[in-house]
Amino acid sequence: MRPVRGKRIVAILAxxxxxxAAAACGEAPAETPAASGSTAAAAAYKxxxxxxxxxxxxxxxxASAWAGLQAAQKEATNxxxxxxxxxxxxxxxxxLRNYVSQNCNFILAVxxxxxxxxxxxxxxxxxxxxxxVDSGSESPNVYPMQxxxxxxxxxxxxxxxGYTKTGKVGTYGGLKIAPVxxxxxxxxxGVAHYNTVKGKKVEVLGWNKAAQNGSFAENFGDQNKGxxxxxxxxxxxxxVIMPVAGGTGLGTAQVAKDSGGKVSVIWVDQDGCTSAAQxxxxxxxxxxxxxxxxxxxxxxxxxxxxTLSATPGYVGNLENNGVSLAEFHSFDSKVDAALxxxxxxxxxxxxxxxxxxxxxxxxK
Amino acid sequence: xxxxxxxxAPKKPAPADQESFLSVFTRNLWASNNVLITTxxxxxxxxxxxxxxxxxxxxxxxxxxxxxxRPSDALNASWTLISEAYxxxxxxxxxxxxxxxxxxxxxxxxxxxxxxxxxxxxxxxxLVFTGLSVALAFRGGLxxxxxxxxxxxxxxxxxxxxxxxxxxxxxxxxxxxxxGVIGGALWGFIxxxxxxxTGAHEVITTIMLNYTAALFLSWLVIQxxxxxxxxxxxxxxxxxxxxxxxSPGGILRVHLGILIAVLVTAGVAWLLKRSAFGxxxxxxxxxxxxxxxxxxxxxxxxxxxxxxxxxxAGLGGATQVLGTAYALTPAVAGNIGFDGLLVALLGRNRPWxxxxxxxxxxxxxxxxxxxxxxxxxxxxxxxxxxxxIVIFIAAPAxxxxxxxxxxxxxTGAGTSLAKG
Numbered sequence: 001m002r003p004v005r006g007k008r009i010v011a012i013l014a015x016x017x018x019x020x021a022a023a024a025c026g027e028a029p030a031e032t033p034a035a036s037g038s039t040a041a042a043a044a045y046k047x048x049x050x051x052x053x054x055x056x057x058x059x060x061x062x063a064s065a066w067a068g069l070q071a072a073q074k075e076a077t078n079x080x081x082x083x084x085x086x087x088x089x090x091x092x093x094x095x096l097r098n099y100v101s102q103n104c105n106f107i108l109a110v111x112x113x114x115x116x117x118x119x120x121x122x123x124x125x126x127x128x129x130x131x132x133v134d135s136g137s138e139s140p141n142v143y144p145m146q147x148x149x150x151x152x153x154x155x156x157x158x159x160x161x162g163y164t165k166t167g168k169v170g171t172y173g174g175l176k177i178a179p180v181x182x183x184x185x186x187x188x189x190g191v192a193h194y195n196t197v198k199g200k201k202v203e204v205l206g207w208n209k210a211a212q213n214g215s216f217a218e219n220f221g222d223q224n225k226g227x228x229x230x231x232x233x234x235x236x237x238x239x240v241i242m243p244v245a246g247g248t249g250l251g252t253a254q255v256a257k258d259s260g261g262k263v264s265v266i267w268v269d270q271d272g273c274t275s276a277a278q279x280x281x282x283x284x285x286x287x288x289x290x291x292x293x294x295x296x297x298x299x300x301x302x303x304x305x306x307t308l309s310a311t312p313g314y315v316g317n318l319e320n321n322g323v324s325l326a327e328f329h330s331f332d333s334k335v336d337a338a339l340x341x342x343x344x345x346x347x348x349x350x351x352x353x354x355x356x357x358x359x360x361x362x363x364k
Numbered sequence: 365x366x367x368x369x370x371x372x373a374p375k376k377p378a379p380a381d382q383e384s385f386l387s388v389f390t391r392n393l394w395a396s397n398n399v400l401i402t403t404x405x406x407x408x409x410x411x412x413x414x415x416x417x418x419x420x421x422x423x424x425x426x427x428x429x430x431x432x433x434r435p436s437d438a439l440n441a442s443w444t445l446i447s448e449a450y451x452x453x454x455x456x457x458x459x460x461x462x463x464x465x466x467x468x469x470x471x472x473x474x475x476x477x478x479x480x481x482x483x484x485x486x487x488x489x490x491l492v493f494t495g496l497s498v499a500l501a502f503r504g505g506l507x508x509x510x511x512x513x514x515x516x517x518x519x520x521x522x523x524x525x526x527x528x529x530x531x532x533x534x535x536x537x538x539x540x541x542x543x544g545v546i547g548g549a550l551w552g553f554i555x556x557x558x559x560x561x562t563g564a565h566e567v568i569t570t571i572m573l574n575y576t577a578a579l580f581l582s583w584l585v586i587q588x589x590x591x592x593x594x595x596x597x598x599x600x601x602x603x604x605x606x607x608x609x610x611s612p613g614g615i616l617r618v619h620l621g622i623l624i625a626v627l628v629t630a631g632v633a634w635l636l637k638r639s640a641f642g643x644x645x646x647x648x649x650x651x652x653x654x655x656x657x658x659x660x661x662x663x664x665x666x667x668x669x670x671x672x673x674x675x676x677a678g679l680g681g682a683t684q685v686l687g688t689a690y691a692l693t694p695a696v697a698g699n700i701g702f703d704g705l706l707v708a709l710l711g712r713n714r715p716w717x718x719x720x721x722x723x724x725x726x727x728x729x730x731x732x733x734x735x736x737x738x739x740x741x742x743x744x745x746x747x748x749x750x751x752x753i754v755i756f757i758a759a760p761a762x763x764x765x766x767x768x769x770x771x772x773x774x775t776g777a778g779t780s781l782a783k784g
Contacts, residue, residue, distance in 0.1 A: 028433035028434040053695055087698070087743055089695055097479075102737065112597045175694075176586060176598070177598050178595075
């Protein structure tokens with residue numbers, strides 16, 4: 001038994017060695033002193049991000065915030081971004097603290113649930129600059145970035161109501177949490193506004209703003225769940241659907257694609273024609289929440305040495321393009337010009353405060 | 365392999381007195397025993413982990429492309445990466461020598477020096493309880509997959525008690541902890557009863573109850589009266605300060621939970637070894653039919669056992685919410701229940717073994733945070749490391765084969781583990 005095994009090991013080693021040799025016979029690069037590293041390090045602005053439990057690939061706010069840090073690095077080359085992912089809520093504090101002890105210049109916490117931990121650490125480490133996405137701030141060294149998403153979702157609701165042929169539109173969420181329901185609130189209000197202005201009776205399925213209750217997938221990554229919820233909504237007559245559920249929403253896009261043009265989708269967070277390009281031809285539009293831009297601006301500002309003041313912080317709205325309704329892409333010819341005009345006016349009215357959009361989940 | 369062990373075993377006793385003490389010692393050291401196999405499993409996991417660390421780093425991997433031209437580049441880079449990663453793991457789990465030095469020099473506080481150790485103990489505390497829950501049930505022949513659900517319910521009830529009653533200091537904490545135990549015990553009692561009365565398999569029922577508990581929690585935290593006032597996201601009111609487990613505070617998160625864990629471990633060890641109920645558990649676990657014949661009520665033992673196991677897991681949940689989280693959120697229990705399964709497996713279902721396994725897991729988690737933060741290595745890698753250790757421990761034959769260990773004359777571990 002021994003000799004056979006010995007030979008086998010030799011054979012495996014030989015074969016492995018050959019493949020390694022074949023793979024590893026590239027040219028060695030010329031020796032260069034690591035100059036690039038040291039010059040950058042001289043004035044490096046360490047931007048360190050702690051994700052919430054969604055992780056870095058959540059196709060939602062963690063991913064957007066990280067994209068923002070990377071974009072900041074392109075704009076200001078001394079920015080040195082890094083991140084840690086939290087696998088549980090107990091990891092928030094150590095995650096933030098580890099960055100404090102590494103002397104990060106900007107420590108970004110992502111998501112409202114990190115609010116308590118961020119405030120606590122910010123009060124302990126008053127010399128560090130913190131930032132938080134989707135939450136208010138209770139400490140002068142925490143720069144809050146919040147979004148009046150309901151404003152853009154309001155436009156989407158108006159658009160959906162104007163576009164629907166069946167007189168019914170639908171929406172559903174991933175989880176019943178504020179960053180999700182704020183979209184649904186705005187959407188429902190937009191439809192209601194259309195009804196008042198036009199004297200129509202377009203119905204919203206999947207969300208009741210007054211009762212704060214509706215359909216939820218309880219999941220941000222389950223496409224099949226998204227499909228089945230969408231099919232239910234479609235069978236009830238909805239032909240424009242806004243999933244606020246990250247990857248789960250891809251199931252909705254699939255249903256729309258299979259419907260052969262009868263059903264269209266309003267995407268959220270990042271323009272659907274970029275973030276889920278394969279379904280671009282079913283996206284009527286997107287309610288864009290520009291976390292990426294907000295984070296990028298904050299970090300670039302910080303890297304230039306400007307102060308980031310906690311009050312008022314940053315509130316993304318239609319006016320500063322922190323939230324917006326994306327282009328219509330392939331639906332550009334299908335949305336009639338009058339509706340487009342009304343949307344432009346409506347946007348201006350919201351910015352001017354003539355039309356008020358409210359949501360229980362809106363940043364205060 | 366097998367032939368070799370068969371011939372060796374009977375030979376062993378005879379020449380013992382002719383051998384030097386050293387060779388006897390080394391031979392016994394190298395014979396397969398639990399401690400050795402556990403240690404070797406960790407060593408193997410660390411080696412495989414090192415390979416994964418290198419493979420997952422694009423910069424270092426790029427140096428392997430010209431390995432034959434200048435091997436030193438690749439080897440040096442790999443060595444630096446691996447040694448820094450594992451150094452960070454140790455520093456994050458036990459303490460950074462540099463910070464200790466700074467403390468002696470007066471430039472750092474003692475809190476900073478002991479913060480890593482505090483993190484390890486903080487992560488370990490709930491795992492001790494969930495681990496004991498699984499281990500105890502296992503000794504009675506039940507596979508308690510439901511530690512997660514029981515811990516969640518422990519969180520819920522302890523948390524609710526913590527922000528509802530507003531009792532005076534000490535009493536409030538005791539009541540909240542007991543509430544956690546009762547919540548978990550209830551969640552363990554149900555599958556126990558189902559098993560005893562209807563024969564429903566506890567694996568299935570406990571898994572289903574895990575979902576029920578998790579969904580119940582995410583429903584509960586957004587209800588009026590539970591949700592924190594002024595918040596629209598899923599977070600409950602905070603536990604009253606008097607119901608929180610005492611902690612040094614500041615950067616030291618460690619809390620009384622770890623001391624309770626020591627006491628409870630001792631209690632479970634006593635229960636198993638010395639009490640009549642412990643004897644019943646072991647008898648039923650070894651052979652339910654024989655136990656029945658001997659006059660032990662198997663059904664009653666199952667129900668009680670699951671309730672006690674559930675209570676332990678519930679206590680784990682309670683320490684999580686009263687010790688570190690202070691408020692209920694849908695993910696407040698994290699993964700402590702499922703990690704408890706691994707901890708029990710690693711601890712070979714023995715109370716103190718489980719305790720130390722929980723400490724190891726706590727160290728891995730605390731060190732993992734630092735690896736991720738300082739070395740930029742993904743947290744998943746630490747999870748893989750944990751998983752590898754457990755895989756090797758669950759397959760002792762693999763470790764024995766790799767290191768060609770002799771079979772020990774008496775093996776205690778393999779028998780109890782092989783039944784799952």
